[in-house]
Amino acid sequence: MLETVVFDVDDTLYDQQQPFRRAVQKVLPFVSPNDLNALYIRYRVHSDENFNKVITEEWSLEYMRNFRTIQSLKDLNYPIIEESLALEFQAVYEKELDAINMHEEVRKTLDYLKEKEVPMGIITNGPTDHQYKKILQLNLLDWIDEENIIISQATGYEKPDPKIFQLAAKQFHLDPEKSLYVGDNYLNDVIGSKKAGWNALWFNHREKTVENAAKLQALELNAFQQLPTAIKQLF
Structure with a gap:
């Protein structure tokens, strides 16, 4: 019982995919709509695999967040983006999470x-x-x-x-x-x-x-x- x-x-x-999609569309418009689901999945994978490095203080939280965005795009054969763009994506994603x-x-x-x-x-x-x-x-x-x-x-x-x-x-x-x-x-x-x-x-x-x-x-x-x-x- x-x-x-x-x-x-x-x-x-x-x-969770809704705010993620909105952030991608605003900051990373070069991502094909057909790739949004796959990109989200890769993003979650890198989040799950690497957050422990933040807990153990091997990585900073900012570094982990930048890494998951940059690496997820790389996984889908998109060009490597600058860290400044990854930071912008994180900021917009957090704003979308407010809604x-x-x-x-x-x-x-x-x-x-x-x-x-x-x-x-x-x-x-x-x-x-x-x-x-x-x-x-x-x-x-x-x-x-x-x-x-x-x-x-x-x-x-x-x-x-x-x-x-x-x-x-x-x-x-x-x-x-x-x-x-x-x-x-x-x-x-x-x-x-x-x-x-x-x-x-x-x-x-x-x-x-x-x-x-x-x-x-x-x-x-x-x-x-x-x-x-x-x-x-x-x-």
Whole structure:
């Protein structure tokens, strides 16, 4: 019997690709519209692979952000851009993030869980100030207590390290075997939470293919519209 649900933030509680696309169109107009999805995927890959270097202070946050933009374009055979343009992209992207909105189906899901008095929490990777700003923009404190929010930079751990899930279990006072983690990233969210003994829901609305994904016995959804029904069935 599940008792608690904990969410990722980026591309789980809102559509992260929308502000990314708008920033690309404004700052990097040479990118073909047909490449926007592929560029976004590469951007997320480089973010996930390299943010730990910021936590360990091997890289500065600015360097990591510039690298992920420059390298993502390079991956798709675009010319290498100047760091000044990468910095401009980051600034515009952050401004676009100020306008993010929660998907209506996510709102319905959170309302249902609050009505049922199901404890909720957040575990998200990223810079503390940057992620907390998104949390405020999405009004997540209307549903989730502030003490039930963990942002990786503030802990020294990041998903998929099981230690961040173990920290959440202790801080949120939950039983991992009776808890569900919901996230869009198979490595960070599914593998990480399962290794820590949690149940997992892979919110695969980007319809990514992962080899041997079924072996971890994670529930998989492919659209925001499926989320309320799935949560109602589980809780």
